[in-house]
Amino acid sequence: MGVAKKIRVGMVGYRFMGKAHSHAYRDLPFYFDTEVEPVLQAVAGRNEVEVKVAADKMGWASYETDWKRLIERKDIDLIDIVTPNNTHAEIAIAAAEAGKHVICEKPLAMNLEQAQRMLHAVRKNNVVHMICHNYRFAPAVQFAKKLIQEGRLGKIYHIRATYLQDWIMDPNFPLVWRLRKEVTGSGTHGDIAAHILDLARFLVGEFDEVVGMMETFIKERPIGEMTGGLNAKLEAGSKGKVDVDDTSAFLARFKSGALGVFEATRFAGGNRNGNRFEINGEKGSIRWDLENMNNLQVYLADDEPGLQGFRTINCTEEHHPFAGAYWPAGHIIGYEHTFINLMKELMNGISRGYSPNPNFEDGVRNQAVLEAVEKSVETRSWVKLEQMSLAKNY
Amino acid sequence: MGVAKKIRVGMVGYRFMGKAHSHAYRDLPFYFDTEVEPVLQAVAGRNEVEVKVAADKMGWASYETDWKRLIERKDIDLIDIVTPNNTHAEIAIAAAEAGKHVICEKPLAMNLEQAQRMLHAVRKNNVVHMICHNYRFAPAVQFAKKLIQEGRLGKIYHIRATYLQDWIMDPNFPLVWRLRKEVTGSGTHGDIAAHILDLARFLVGEFDEVVGMMETFIKERPIGEMTGGLNAKLEAGSKGKVDVDDTSAFLARFKSGALGVFEATRFAGGNRNGNRFEINGEKGSIRWDLENMNNLQVYLADDEPGLQGFRTINCTEEHHPFAGAYWPAGHIIGYEHTFINLMKELMNGISRGYSPNPNFEDGVRNQAVLEAVEKSVETRSWVKLEQMSLAKNY
Amino acid sequence: MGVAKKIRVGMVGYRFMGKAHSHAYRDLPFYFDTEVEPVLQAVAGRNEVEVKVAADKMGWASYETDWKRLIERKDIDLIDIVTPNNTHAEIAIAAAEAGKHVICEKPLAMNLEQAQRMLHAVRKNNVVHMICHNYRFAPAVQFAKKLIQEGRLGKIYHIRATYLQDWIMDPNFPLVWRLRKEVTGSGTHGDIAAHILDLARFLVGEFDEVVGMMETFIKERPIGEMTGGLNAKLEAGSKGKVDVDDTSAFLARFKSGALGVFEATRFAGGNRNGNRFEINGEKGSIRWDLENMNNLQVYLADDEPGLQGFRTINCTEEHHPFAGAYWPAGHIIGYEHTFINLMKELMNGISRGYSPNPNFEDGVRNQAVLEAVEKSVETRSWVKLEQMSLAKNY
Amino acid sequence: MGVAKKIRVGMVGYRFMGKAHSHAYRDLPFYFDTEVEPVLQAVAGRNEVEVKVAADKMGWASYETDWKRLIERKDIDLIDIVTPNNTHAEIAIAAAEAGKHVICEKPLAMNLEQAQRMLHAVRKNNVVHMICHNYRFAPAVQFAKKLIQEGRLGKIYHIRATYLQDWIMDPNFPLVWRLRKEVTGSGTHGDIAAHILDLARFLVGEFDEVVGMMETFIKERPIGEMTGGLNAKLEAGSKGKVDVDDTSAFLARFKSGALGVFEATRFAGGNRNGNRFEINGEKGSIRWDLENMNNLQVYLADDEPGLQGFRTINCTEEHHPFAGAYWPAGHIIGYEHTFINLMKELMNGISRGYSPNPNFEDGVRNQAVLEAVEKSVETRSWVKLEQMSLAKNY
Structure with missing residues (x-):
């Protein structure tokens, strides 16, 4: 355990999912031996009072009040996005472009077009990516x-x-x-x-x-x-x-x-x-x-x-x-162990250079299904996934 | 019990549902006091060897090899239809026109048009009618x-x-x-x-x-x-x-x-x-x-x-x-008691002159839903029940 | 079915267990083909008004107000005892001595000594006997x-x-x-x-x-x-x-x-x-x-x-x-089917001349356990079944 | 959270229960705000290779190969005993006499006499004590x-x-x-x-x-x-x-x-x-x-x-x-949370100066029941708890 390489996490957001992810990072090395291990390096949130309390409570070494600052920091290897959905795309793309690995809460994006841009960004920048569908890991x-x-x-x-x-x-x-x-x-x-x-x-x-x-x-x-x-x-x-x-x-x-x-x-x-x-x-x-479960x-x-x-x-x-x-x-x-197991996969992926499932490609495919259902509601009829035009390109 | 008026049943068919209905008629007076009581008067089936065995086994007083003969008999008050679906309409309409009360297995008919003709027949002839959705009676x-x-x-x-x-x-x-x-x-x-x-x-x-x-x-x-x-x-x-x-x-x-x-x-x-x-x-x-259950x-x-x-x-x-x-x-x-309870309702209906739910009107409405689903499968889109044209008339 | 030999039942008592047994006799031939078949010949009870109502309701052909009269009747083959426990021994022994087969509700008797006398009587008179532990037959x-x-x-x-x-x-x-x-x-x-x-x-x-x-x-x-x-x-x-x-x-x-x-x-x-x-x-x-169940x-x-x-x-x-x-x-x-299954065994036993389990020997052995527990309560210590002195003789 | 007083734990043993307790100490501050917080100070075990691995894996700051050394250390406030039962008494009594608080796995001791000596020791030395019946804390x-x-x-x-x-x-x-x-x-x-x-x-x-x-x-x-x-x-x-x-x-x-x-x-x-x-x-x-659970x-x-x-x-x-x-x-x-909850109670007890239930008195009373059952097995009869002679004194 002592020799595992450290992966320094910067998490954006700190409420329900922030708690679940933080706990998983803390507990992971207790239960599993992984080649790399997460370090709770910094957490970001706009409200300084609240983010400071959260950082203290959950064991983060530092905090930022602007997620962009988090992405700029050299001492961060992995960006973890646990913010509301309308912020996922901007943060994930910025993180990828800064060469950070990315894990993002679900759903990946507000729509399929955003999701595809996110996938494009992580691929282009060759970073490891996952979407946090934790229930796969029960x-x-x-x-x-x-x-x-x-x-x-x-x-x-x-x-x-x-x-x-x-x-x-x-x-x-x-x-x-x-x-x-x-x-x-x-x-x-x-x-x-x-x-x-x-x-x-x-x-x-x-x-x-x-x-x-x-x-x-x-x-x-x-x-x-x-x-x-x-x-x-x-x-x-x-x-x-x-x-x-x-x-x-x-x-x-x-x-x-x-x-x-x-x-x-x-x-x-x-x-x-x-x-x-x-x-x-x-x-x-x-x-x-x-x-x-x-x-x-x-x-x-x-x-x-x-x-x-x-x-x-x-x-x-x-x-x-x-x-x-x-x-x-x-x-x-219990519930929290699904996150620990998922983070184990993420650490394995980062260590060995692949993006474990579910990753942003899964996020895009899931988004296509979500959007196809919405389209079927509008048209009152069946919608083929292949009709989801942008979906063809991934 | 002793003084209850007898309702003489003629049942067409004698396999799975025939067994369930026969048992219910036999058991009804044991558990419930109803104003009228069923009598297992005659059962009809095309195969004389088999129908005779079934009649003996299940306690029917007589048998016929042609359901039309059953309907002609004066000593039958109620026709019970437990045959395959493609025969329901003809038998039920004939029974109604002969002034017999009718209980019919589900689904009521092969299609909505048939079902509506059946409903029309029982209404016109003012006979009591039910459809055998027994699970309502658990x-x-x-x-x-x-x-x-x-x-x-x-x-x-x-x-x-x-x-x-x-x-x-x-x-x-x-x-x-x-x-x-x-x-x-x-x-x-x-x-x-x-x-x-x-x-x-x-x-x-x-x-x-x-x-x-x-x-x-x-x-x-x-x-x-x-x-x-x-x-x-x-x-x-x-x-x-x-x-x-x-x-x-x-x-x-x-x-x-x-x-x-x-x-x-x-x-x-x-x-x-x-x-x-x-x-x-x-x-x-x-x-x-x-x-x-x-x-x-x-x-x-x-x-x-x-x-x-x-x-x-x-x-x-x-x-x-x-x-x-x-x-x-x-x-x-258990399962068989749902039929006993249903038959209690039927006897009450016959005694008091109404058609208990579920009756042929329910059968028609159910058929309309079945047919609307089939239509939606063909058209690959939502179908309004009010679109089921014949359904307007009931 | 038509050729099965009839076993004419005389039942003593007519409340909860009387209802369960009566129903089982009625339903048995509907579900099973047995070599002999029960006939609801007569039911006995002290209150004439009530026993008459019960006989009518449950389908018994006749009634008696004295169980001894039932045992005297030549048209009874099997005595069914569904009375309170303090009457089991006297009725069962009288029935056995009159050469009637006997089925008795549980527990067999008030005590082990009574139970053993009952077993002795049925054995001596070579009649078929059962005790009604119906749950064995789920x-x-x-x-x-x-x-x-x-x-x-x-x-x-x-x-x-x-x-x-x-x-x-x-x-x-x-x-x-x-x-x-x-x-x-x-x-x-x-x-x-x-x-x-x-x-x-x-x-x-x-x-x-x-x-x-x-x-x-x-x-x-x-x-x-x-x-x-x-x-x-x-x-x-x-x-x-x-x-x-x-x-x-x-x-x-x-x-x-x-x-x-x-x-x-x-x-x-x-x-x-x-x-x-x-x-x-x-x-x-x-x-x-x-x-x-x-x-x-x-x-x-x-x-x-x-x-x-x-x-x-x-x-x-x-x-x-x-x-x-x-x-x-x-x-x-459901519950009632345990009795139907048990009665099937009883009919088989009567037909083929053996006493199916559970029979009076089981009743005696069960009574010995009941009494051993009671003795252990008195003595505040373990009791061996072999200590149950009378129990040695069966 | 930052201001909570630290309770430095020394744990004797490190297998199944050692893992459960270690995890609980680690997780406690994440979920609960307590006035005092545990610190994983040192773990003791006889096999130096194994105890070192365990200390690393579970996050203990140091280790000892002799539990007596652990008790001597001034930087330990609480002794946690997760060893086999035949060692509980000696360790717990030594810990109490050294003025350490004590938590001990169940059963408290090998017999009632030992258990009572343990209770005597913690009372005399006025240290906080608990026994780890974790299921109370689901x-x-x-x-x-x-x-x-x-x-x-x-x-x-x-x-x-x-x-x-x-x-x-x-x-x-x-x-x-x-x-x-x-x-x-x-x-x-x-x-x-x-x-x-x-x-x-x-x-x-x-x-x-x-x-x-x-x-x-x-x-x-x-x-x-x-x-x-x-x-x-x-x-x-x-x-x-x-x-x-x-x-x-x-x-x-x-x-x-x-x-x-x-x-x-x-x-x-x-x-x-x-x-x-x-x-x-x-x-x-x-x-x-x-x-x-x-x-x-x-x-x-x-x-x-x-x-x-x-x-x-x-x-x-x-x-x-x-x-x-x-x-x-x-x-x-899940299972591990019962230990977290228990440790929360223990920290409250240490902070406020009382021994939360279940404590060594519960351990003694439980031991008396265990021993009474064993005595009843020998004597083949009921045993009153008040007969457990030593049990009178607590």
């Missing part, structure tokens, strides 16, 4: 991937995936940045539908065509701001129009012939964080649920007749990807 | 309806429903009538998507528009026939083309503003009979799963903070519709 | 037995079983016969601990020694009577002392070397009918829960590493004992 | 405690608790220190039965009397050693006798009148870490399972009739103790 999801790759499910027929939340159901929950189109691009769609379509691409492959629907149930809300996690506080006075979607659902066909059904919503009461999928193949099926349900069609049924596998064993680094079987891990 | 589903009607969930935002099976995944499962368009009209769509859209209409209300996709994964199969239940036997030799869907999925908007996501498939390995739904309203959510999961948003979560309610108490007739709390009932 | 439990018999679990190390209910937790629930020692012998112990120890004997084998505890939480209750199911009505006025146990728990060693932990209670709120067990063997484990959870230690976990098997397939007679896979059955 | 368990303290369950009738594992079922799993009486005192009993009886004392109160059974299924094993987590490696050659229990089960009565049923085993295949309990009170019930099942008897059932509460909300420091609702935490 051991149970990684194990699902392994089973599919080994052909244990056979040809895939179906994926159905939901991401159900309920944190904005109260009409008095304020109009925070996550509900303002100019900042976020879309609502539920880019925030959590993005996660399940990324999981689908990871596990089932590329999309061919989609048709969707989106809706905003609460059209107007009091003004306010996020305060950390998924909490918010009201500001006094006026109301504002909600211009992003509360829910997004779409049907899909994959290039492989598989069919997909996707639904994301923040209006599914009782579902605090219902990121769930089921995949059915000719030889077996799997089910996963983030709220019990250590478990994978696996059905194998060639199990002995009479003994067929979904197995509940607690993916905490050495046989399950990443799990061996943590605790003995049955001693579960 | 106590947990009835209790769900009660909660929604009482406003316990508030305004409904979402329904997501699946009907997942796996009994034809083997490519050597034969090409039985349920897989032949000329007999069945459609495959998974009319057979099991029909059930979940009926549950949606029951619980959420009328559909406004839909867009769907359908697919046939196995295009050719060996010839064969159903042998009871969902079993089949191969015939020697040749193969045939599968001309119905293996899966059907669709997005929907309801007139109330609710959104729906529906998926039915026979290619979801490990899901023997996965008829499941979740409904989210502003004040609460419910979940149901046929494979544990006695349970209803209920989430109430006004539960005390910290104590919020889905309750697993075993709907076997006197507080749950129909359940009080059976066993003490915690002593579960 | 398809999932039968499948568990098959797995164990085939050695799929290997040597058994552990059984832990609970029977948790909550129907008398209200201190105002009245002092019904099930809570009066002179009528019932014991409380929870003989009523539901009896069921789980019978399942243990069925699945794991004979008990060697036990040590237990029993408790009565509510010492005094208002007077009242059962009204059907597990319901009761209060009588006006006075209170009475509860002289039976509200709960019973015991540790056990089996002759095979397995260990058992058992607990039965009527004070486990939220557990309407929590009859559950888990068995662990050197090669695998199984779990069962009556409230989801169609499912068996099965763990097999030789499953591939990484893919090990409990399988949820919905025991509704043709591969599962008894299940093929009912509905297609995934169409669940 | 947010769901803390929330359970809160519900019970608030009277939400009413008078407690029952607790049933199991701790089921399967990691030594293979007869070739070696005879490691955890299976050798001279090192560990007992097997399953002190290792995991200790955890569930501690949870029972935490939630239900003090034990009054117990009766138990213990068994060793595999009497002889090859020699070997633990290698971290619950893994082990074989040494070449000879076998040794297993002189500790593979399983331990006992019945209990509590001083409050509640009844308890406890079972711990390492021979329950498929149960990787099945630490589970259910508690039933007059007004409600709760259930918890370590493998889904974020969830608490809660049943409230005063829920509206018809709507009664266990609620599945994901205890990840601000309303749940400790949970607010981590992630938004539905983003689960």
